[in-house]
Amino acid sequence: MPQTAVIPPGTGVPLAPYVPGTLADGILYVSGTLPFDKQNNVVHVGDAAAQTRHVLTTIQGVVEAAGGTMADVTMNHIFLTDWANYGAINAVYAEFFPGSKPARYCIQCGLVKPDALVEIATVAHVGKKA
Template identity: 60%
Template sequence: MPGTPIIPDGSPPPLAPYSPGMLAAGEALYISGTLALDTDGKLVGEGDATAQTRQVLEAIKSVIAAAGGTMADVTFNMIFLKDFADYPKMNAVYAEYFPSPCPARYCIRADLVKPEFLVEIASIAHISR
């Protein structure tokens, strides 16, 4: 395997065969598309894009911490929204986690794995060791 799986304590059970994160070459951390799930795999923030975004970013933060990094190590985010009407809500929470200088990113509208999910974010971080 070309990397080390990163699975933080308390991670929700995966909905498919994947690891929450993979640390490659000891510093590049690839974080799977992350949904608003609690430690039991239950949805957090039903119908609330603000709550779902916060849960997603906290889960991403835990993967990065388990790899020895911080949110400041994130270099790229891929954001998927079920509905662009939620863009301002997602962006407001996002700005709390990524103050300037912000990582590169893109945001697209997409059908997510289940209809109750409003936000999904995948990230890339570079952990300095």
């Protein structure tokens, strides 16, 4: 099956061997997205809401680069470091998904950089573009 890497303009170099998104048969798989700047430094240290907004804005850029919108998102995988941040993460999440909500799951875990409070991976159905 043909696959297309989706790399929005201005994307920094990833920490590991992956691309921001892969489009295959109209389905976009967005890699786990952390609150990183272009140099892979954590932004908004200590602020789960701001980190979540940064992560979802980054994901939105990948989805749009693939020709979709956030309304095309069908699944989110949310990883957080502390359940105390669950409410703040959900408040920002609701801003990005105001209508019908995608399926999702949320787990508490350690992340690649200690100052990162949230990571989200996404699946979106954007049509057959690859």
